[in-house]
C-alpha cells in the first residue's frame with residue numbers, strides 16, 4: 001500500500017499527487033515511469049515520474065483524467081492509499097555531455113514529464129529553454145516550476161490565452177530559425193505533437209529524443225503490449241524505452257496501437273460514470 | 282493380479298466448460314483414489330521414481346493411499362516435492378514418472394499425477410500443517426522472483442532457519458502459475474494456498490520490486506545486508522514472429538493474452554478493469570502448453586466462434602502435455618498442422634484481417650530430435666482471422682545480468698549456473714527458467730531446492 005501524501009488540482013482535468021514510495025524515490029531518474037494499480041480489480045496504468053525526493057521518500061505523479069482508472073485515481077484524497085506502485089521503470093533521458101543548449105518541448109501532461117530532466121540539466125550548468133503548449137492558459141501546467149529551471153520559456157496555446165496562438169511547432173520554427181545554438185531537443189506530449197516536432201527538428205538536423213506512451217500491462221518486458229517500431233525494429237517501450245531517438249520512431253503505428261482497446265475503454269468509463277461513481281452526470 | 286483399467290477422472294463436460302473458466306479435471310474421490318492406487322504393483326525397484334525429476338517416493342505414497350493414510354501420503358510426497366498440488370496438475374507425467382511405470386508394458390500406467398493431486402488436495406482441504414520450528418539463523422537471504430523456483434528455494438531456506446525476503450516484480454506472487462497457466466487448469470486458490478504456506482513459514486514478501494530497476498542485487502548485498510541471493514526470475518521475454526503485420530492491432534503475444542486473462546482477470550471485464558479484445562476467429566501460432574492455454578482461453582471468451590491452432594509440425598511432435606491436447610480437441614479447437622504463417626494482413630485502420638500461411642513437410646530430424654519442417658513452395662493459403670496469438674516460446678530477459686556486476690550469461694540470455702545453482706558471482710545463485718530457458722514447473726522447483734542446499738552450505742562456510 002502506498003500513501004498519497006499530497007494532492008493538488010492543477011486544472012479541471014489534471015491532478016498532481018505525491019506518493020510515499022521510498023524505494024522508487026531512491027532509484028528514480030528523469031524520464032522513468034511507474035505503474036500503478038489503484039485497487040484489487042484495477043488495471044495497471046503507467047504514469048511518468050514528474051519529480052522525486054529521495055529524502056522524503058516520495059514520488060510525484062501528474063495525470064490527466066481520460067478514462068476510468070485516471071478518473072478513479074482523481075477521486076482519492078490525501079491520506080488514501082494506492083494498492084500497487086512499481087518503479088522506476090524504463091530507461092532515462094540522457095543528453096550528450098558536449099551539448100550546449102537544450103530545448104524542451106512539452107504539451108499537456110508531457111510538461112511535468114520533461115521537468116525533472118530540465119531541472120537536473122539546469123543544475124548541471126547547461127543552457128536550458130522550453131516551449132510549452134496546451135489548449136489554453138489553464139491547460140499549460142508546471143509554468144512556475146519550468147520557469148525556475150529554464151533560462152527562457154516560450155508558450156503556445158490553441159486559443160492564444162498564453163503566448164502565441166497556435167501549436168508548439170509554430171513557436172519551435174521561430175526559435176530554431178533565430179537560435180542556432182540549440183543542439184539537443186527533448187519533447188514529451190501527445191503522440192501527434194511529438195511526431196510533428198520530430199518532423200521539424202529533422203529538417204534542422206537537431207538530435208531529438210521523445211518519450212513514448214503506449215498501452216502497457218506488466219511494464220517488465222514480459223508481454224509485448226507496449227511494442228512500437230523504431231528504425232524498422234520492434235522495441236518494447238517498457239524495457240528499451242520510453243525514451244527513444246524521435247527521428248527513428250514510427251509514430252503512425254504508435255497512434256494506431258493506442259486504439260486497440262478503445263471500445264472496451266469507452267464501456268468501462270460509461271459503466272463507471274453511470275454506476276454511482278463520483279463523476280456521475 | 283489382473284491389471285484393471287485406469288480409474289478415469291471426472292471432468293466438466295466440454296460443452297459446458299467452454300463457457301466458463303472453472304477447473305476442467307475434477308479430481309478423484311477417496312474411493313477412486315484408493316481404487317487407482319491399488320493397481321500399483323509396488324515394484325521392489327520402482328522405475329517410475331527414476332522418471333521423476335525430484336524422485337518422489339512414488340510406491341510409498343501410493344501404498345499409503347491404499348491404506349487410507351492420506352496425510353501420510355502427502356508427507357511422503359512433500360519430503361521431495363514442495364508443490365504437489367501444482368505438479369499433480371501440470372507435470373508432463375506421460376514423459377516423466379508415468380512413462381517409466383512398468384504397467385505400460387501391459388496396459389495403462391498408474392495415474393501417478395492424479396494420485397499426487399489427490400493427496401495434495403486432501404492436505405489442503407484438511408489443513409495438514411507441516412511442523413517446523415527451526416533454530417533461527419541470523420542471516421538474510423534475498424529471493425528474486427516469486428515463481429516455483431523462488432518459492433521452493435525460499436521454503437527450504439525458511440525451514441533451515443534463514444531470514445528470507447522474496448522480491449517480486451509483479452503485484453502478485455506465483456510467476457507463471459499466476460500469470461500464465463489458466464484457472465481452468467490450475468485454480469488460483471491452489472497457487473495462493475502454496476504461497477500462503479511459504480508465508481506461514483515466515484517469508485517476507487516485497488511485491489512491486491523490479492530488481493535491476495527498483496534496487497540492484499549489488500545494493501541488496503552491499504547496503505541491505507543480504508548475504509546470499511537466489512535469482513529465479515524465469516524466462517518471460519516473448520518471441521514474436523518476424524513477419525509482416527506482426528504489430529497490427531489484434532496481434533498478441535501469448536504472454537500478453539494470458540497475463541490479461543489470468544493475472545488481470547480480463548475474462549471478467551468490465552467487473553475487472555483490464556480489457557481484452559478478441560474477434561470471432563482466433564489463430565494461435567505454436568504447439569506447446571502455452572499455445573494450448575492461449576487457444577482454450579480464447580475459446581472461453583465472449584464472442585469467439587472459432588479457434589485455430591497453427592503449428593508447423595504434426596500432432597506427434599507437439600510439445601504440449603498430452604492431456605491438454607486431448608482437452609483442446611474435445612472442446613472443439615481446430616488444428617492446422619504442418620502450416621507456418623508468413624504474413625498477417627491488416628484492414629485499412631490497422632486491424633488483423635487474415636493470415637497467409639504456407640504448407641510444411643517434415644524433413645530430417647534436427648538437434649532436438651524432432652523432424653525439421655520445410656516449406657513446400659507455392660503452397661500458400663489464407664485463413665480468415667481477426668485475432669492472432671503468438672505462442673512461440675520465451676527467453677530470459679537481461680535486466681538482472683545487465684545491472685549486476687560479475688554475473689555471466691549464455692549468448693541466448695540464460696544465467697550461467699552449475700548444477701547446485703552457483704553463478705559466477707560469489708553469494709549469488711540462480712535456477713529455474715532463468716537458467717534453463719523455458720522448461721517445467723518441476724524442474725524449476727528442483728533447481729530451487731538444489732540452490733537452497735547450496736546456499737546453506739555457502740553461508741555455513743562463509744568466514
Ligand SMILES: Cc1cc2nc3c(=O)[nH]c(=O)nc-3n(C[C@H](O)[C@H](O)[C@H](O)COP(=O)(O)OP(=O)(O)OC[C@H]3O[C@@H](n4cnc5c(N)ncnc54)[C@H](O)[C@@H]3O)c2cc1C
Pocket residue numbers: 033045046047048049062063064065066067068069070071109113212213214215216242258259262265266268269
Ligand atoms: C510510459 C508512460 C508514461 C505515461 N505518463 C503519463 C503521465 O505522466 N500522465 C498522464 O496523464 N498519462 C500518462 N500516460 C498515459 C496513461 O497511462 C493513460 O492515460 C492511462 O493509462 C489511461 O487509463 P484510463 O483507464 O484512465 O483510460 P482508458 O480507459 O485506458 O483510456 C481513455 C482514453 O485515453 C486514451 N489512452 C489510453 N492510454 C493512453 C496512453 N498510454 N497514451 C495516450 N492516450 C491513452 C485511450 O485511447 C482512450 O481514448 C503514460 C503512459 C505511458 C506508457
Ligand SMILES: Cc1cc2nc3c(=O)[nH]c(=O)nc-3n(C[C@H](O)[C@H](O)[C@H](O)COP(=O)(O)OP(=O)(O)OC[C@H]3O[C@@H](n4cnc5c(N)ncnc54)[C@H](O)[C@@H]3O)c2cc1C
Pocket residue numbers: 371372373425426427428429430431448449450451454455456457458461462490491492493513514515516517539570571574602680681712713714715719720721722723725
Ligand atoms: C502458459 C504457460 C503454460 C505452462 N504450462 C506448463 C505445464 O503445464 N507444466 C509445466 O511443468 N510447466 C508449464 N509451463 C512452464 C512453467 O510454468 C515454467 O517452467 C516455470 O513456471 C518456471 O518457474 P520459475 O520459477 O523459473 O519462473 P517463473 O514462473 O517465470 O517466475 C519468475 C518470477 O520472477 C519474477 N521476476 C522476473 N524478473 C524479475 C525481477 N527483475 N525482479 C523481481 N522479480 C522478477 C516474475 O515476475 C515471475 O513472477 C508453462 C508456462 C507457460 C508460460
Ligand code: SF4
Pocket residue numbers: 332333334335336337339362368369372374377378379393394397723
Ligand atoms: S512431481 Fe511430477 S514427475 Fe514427479 S511424481 Fe509427481 S507428477 Fe510425476
Ligand code: SF4
Pocket residue numbers: 320321322323324327328329330339340381382383384391393
Ligand atoms: S512403476 Fe508403476 S507399478 Fe511400479 S511402483 Fe511405480 S507406479 Fe507402481
Ligand code: FES
Pocket residue numbers: 215216217218219220221222223224225226227236237238239
Ligand atoms: S508492458 Fe508488457 S512488455 Fe512492456
